[in-house]
Amino acid sequence: MKNEISIFTFALFLAGTLLISCQSSSEKVKSAQENVQDAKMEVIDAQQELNKALQDSIQQFKTETDLIISANEKTIAAFKLKIEKGNEATKANYEKAVAELEQTNSELKMKLGEYNEEGADKWQEFKSEFKSDMDKLGKALADFTEDNVK
Template identity: 45%
Template sequence: MKKSISTLAFLIFIAGTLMISCKSSTKEETESQEKVQDARENVQDAKDSLVVAKKAATAEEWKAFKNETDSVINDNKARIAELKLKMKKTDESIDAKYQKNIDILEQKNKDLKVKMDTYKNDANSDWQSFKREFNHDMDEIGQAFKDLTVDNKK
């Protein structure tokens, strides 16, 4: 009888241990799933915050870029007006090519102004590409101004 009681006690102990361990495993699994879900929500919140922060930084950068380029465009406009004034002051006949180059510069400057005014700074636009292309166009106009004043005739 002692043997059967100790065997029965041992079996009850084993069964109890298995039941307790199964329950805690399910509980741990549920807790793990909750932690994973919380982590996913935190990641999504972080992504949303990054998008907002990136947008704000881009808006500040856009404003600074726009102010800078507007200043350069206005300087170009003044230089073009100055060149036209010089042409009127001189009584000599100006090359038609020189006049054409000034007109081309004026048109390019106007095109840049229109391009700047029509650009929409939103999430769908490619800011870096626009900025690179616009700076390239600005550099071309700057070089054209330099080339206009250089006399290559010998």
């Protein structure tokens, strides 16, 4: 009899444990919905962080490039002063070359100012192209200094 009571008690305990630990299908659905909602919130947070990082990258690039463009403007102004003091024979050629450099610098400044955020891929493409244009202008300024105005 003790053995039967022990078996019955164990079976009752096991059944109670199973009933308590099992979730109903509605509870499982609710839990799954909460997990999906949490995942959606994490995706939104990650997207916001990515957008913030992109905006920071754009702002930093614009700040750095504005400094370079300002330095270019000062260099061009110095060229103009040197040309004014130069001889008349080469003055027209130098003025034309400086005007082209100044125009290119102004166009780059305007292009940078007009850039609208269009996503990370477009930003990388714009940034790469812009850096290439800036490098070409920098090389042209350096070449002008070395070859023409001494």
